[in-house]
Amino acid sequence: MNEQLPDIEKIVVPLDGSPLAEAALPLASEIAAASDAQIELLTVALTYDAPLESQMDSLARDSLRRVEAALREKHAHVAHKVLAGAAADEISAHARDTGADLIVMGTHGRSGLGRLILGSVADSVVSMSSVPVLLVRATDDERITLPPAPANIRRVVVPLDGSESTPASVPIALRIAKLLSSRALLLHADEGGGGEDAARQLRAFADVFVQQGLQASAVVQRGNPGEVITEVAGERDLIVMASLAATGVARGSHRGSIADHVIKNAAAPVLVVAPTGYLGSFNE
Numbered sequence: 001m002n003e004q005l006p007d008i009e010k011i012v013v014p015l016d017g018s019p020l021a022e023a024a025l026p027l028a029s030e031i032a033a034a035s036d037a038q039i040e041l042l043t044v045a046l047t048y049d050a051p052l053e054s055q056m057d058s059l060a061r062d063s064l065r066r067v068e069a070a071l072r073e074k075h076a077h078v079a080h081k082v083l084a085g086a087a088a089d090e091i092s093a094h095a096r097d098t099g100a101d102l103i104v105m106g107t108h109g110r111s112g113l114g115r116l117i118l119g120s121v122a123d124s125v126v127s128m129s130s131v132p133v134l135l136v137r138a139t140d141d142e143r144i145t146l147p148p149a150p151a152n153i154r155r156v157v158v159p160l161d162g163s164e165s166t167p168a169s170v171p172i173a174l175r176i177a178k179l180l181s182s183r184a185l186l187l188h189a190d191e192g193g194g195g196e197d198a199a200r201q202l203r204a205f206a207d208v209f210v211q212q213g214l215q216a217s218a219v220v221q222r223g224n225p226g227e228v229i230t231e232v233a234g235e236r237d238l239i240v241m242a243s244l245a246a247t248g249v250a251r252g253s254h255r256g257s258i259a260d261h262v263i264k265n266a267a268a269p270v271l272v273v274a275p276t277g278y279l280g281s282f283n284e
Contacts, residue, residue, distance in 0.1 A: 004171070005171055005172075005174055005175040005178070006101065006171055006172050006175055007035070007101065007175075008031060008035040008037050008101045008102055008175065008176075008179070009035070009036075009037050009038065009101055010037055010038045010040065010098070010099060010100045010101055010102075011028050011031060011032050011037050011038070011039050011040070011100065011101065011102045011103075011104055012040050012042050012091070012094065012095045012098075012100045012102070012103045012104070012131075013025065013028045013039060013040070013041050013042065013103075013104050013105065014041075014042045014043075014044065014087070014091050014103070014105045015041050015042070015043060015063075015064060015067065016043065016044075017061070017063040017064050018063070019063075019138075019143050019144070020106050020138035021105070021106045021138075022063075022067065022106070022143065022144040023106040023136045023137070023138035023144065024104045024105050024106045024134075024136045025067065025071075025144050025146075025148045026144060026148040026149060026150065026151040027104060027134065027136055027151040027153070027238075027269055028102075028104035028134075028148075029071065029074065029075070029147065029148040030148075030150050030151050030153075030180065031102070031104075031176065031179055031180070032075055033074065033075065034179035034180060035179055036076075036077075037077070037101070037102075038077035038078070038079065039071055039075055039077065039078050039079070040078075040079045040080070040081055040098075040100070041064070041067065041068055041071075041078070041079070041080045041081070042080075042081050042083065042090075042091060042094060043064065043080070043081070043082045043083070044082075044083050044084065044085065044087045044090045044091065045082060045083070045084045064080070066146065067146065068080050070146030070147045070148075071146075071147060071148075073147050074147040074148075081094070087121045088121045088124035088125045088128065089128075091103065091105075091121075091125050091129075092124075092125055092128045092129040092130075092131070095129060095131040096129070096130050096131055100131050101131065101132070102131065102132050102133075102134060103125065103129060103131055103132070103133045103134065104133075104134040104136065105122055105125065105133070105134070105135060105136070106122075106135075106136055106137075106138045107122045107135045107136065107137050107138065107263070122135055122263075123260075123263070126243060126259075126263065126272050127243075129274060130274050131274075132172055132271055132272065132273045132274070133271070133272050134269060134270070134271045134272075135263060135269060135270045135271075135272065136269045137266070137267065137269070151269075152236060153180050153182050153236060153237065153238045153269075154182060154183065154236045154237065155182055155183045155184065155185055155236070155237045155238070156173050156176055156177040156180070156182050156183070156184045156185070156237070156238050156240055157184075157185045157187055157229070157232060157233045157237050157238065157239045157240070157268070158170065158173045158184060158185065158186050158187065158205070158239075158240050158241070159187045159188070159189065159225065159229050159239065159241050159258075159262075160186060160187065160188055160198075160201065160202060160205065161188065161198070162188050162197055162198025162199075162200075162201045162202065167242050168242045168273045168274065168275055169240045169241050169242045169271075169273045170205060170208070172240065172271070172273055173240035173271075174208065174209060174212060174214075176238065176240065176271065177209065177212075177214050178212055178213075178214065180238075182214075182238070183214065183215040183216065183217075184206070184209045184214055184215070184216040184217075185216070185217055185218075185219060185232070185237075186202040186203075186205050186206045186209075186216065186217070186218040186219070187202075187218075187219050187221065187228070187229065187232060188201075188202055188218075188219070188220045188221070189221060189222075189223055189224065189225035189228035189229065190220050190221065190222050190223075191222075191223070191224065191225065192222075195220050195222075198220055199218060199220045202218035202219070202220065203218045205218070206218040219232075225258045226257070226258045226261030226262055226265070227261070229241075229258075229262050229266065230261070230262055230265045230266045230267075233266055233267070233268040234267060234268060235267045235268060236268075237268040238268060238269050238270075238271060239262060239266055239268050239269070239270045239271065240271040240273065241259060241262065241270065241271070241272060241273070242259075242272075242273050242274075242275060243259050243272045243273065243274055243275065259272060
């Protein structure tokens with residue numbers, strides 16, 4: 001196998017001034033520091049017809065200034081971009097058109113400036129984005145320490161269906177694991193039959209991680225794919241999986257429903273890769 005890993009040179013982080021949106025910052029900052037990537041903070045206003053300042057309360061304005069200033073202390077390349085329109089459309093199109101390699105966003109947030117980080121917006125971004133989307137679940141209203149402390153991801157969990165082809169999720173999972181010096185777990189949920197074939201495929205992919213100097217293991221576990229993934233992955237893990245119509249996590253399953261279940265129920269951050277993203281990098 002020829003490993004040709006995707007670079008991560010630009011990370012887009014949508015913010016609306018809320019503490020919940022800032023939940024994306026520790027992991028985005030850690031990946032950016034490891035890859036020397038640019039961080040672009042993206043704010044989406046409702047319209048250009050009114051000044052942005054009038055569409056934000058003072059707390060939101062102060063929060064965004066505070067975040068940008070704090071990130072500049074740690075990162076050489078930080079920018080802040082303001083767009084107007086439908087939040088999910090603007091986030092997805094901007095990341096694609098500017099050559100971003102990763103979108104990192106909170107899965108919950110307040111209504112307000114474009115209702116930017118509401119769960120429905122995150123769902124829409126995942127559905128339409130050709131750029132990988134990393135979703136970080138926000139659990140409370142506590143402010144993130146700035147500059148952000150490391151996210152301390154201990155393990156990258158990669159759910160696979162045991163198919164012959166290389167899933168879209170494997171190359172970027174390998175890149176993230178290397179950047180964060182994390183262990184890897186290649187996981188297959190066996191709903192009945194094919195477990196031995198899946199185990200062989202998982203071991204082959206695990207070998208690729210090992211060849212890159214990482215610790216990796218392969219596990220086949222019986223059960224419903226969505227439930228298996230959410231049970232196996234803890235808060236300090238990072239799940240990397242393909243989205244709709246991509247190589248999924250169990251043959252014969254509705255892959256969209258599995259990804260949807262994981263996004264909504266996993267305690268761990270979830271990196272979702274579009275089926276057109278990063279394919280063809282691992283050729284026999």
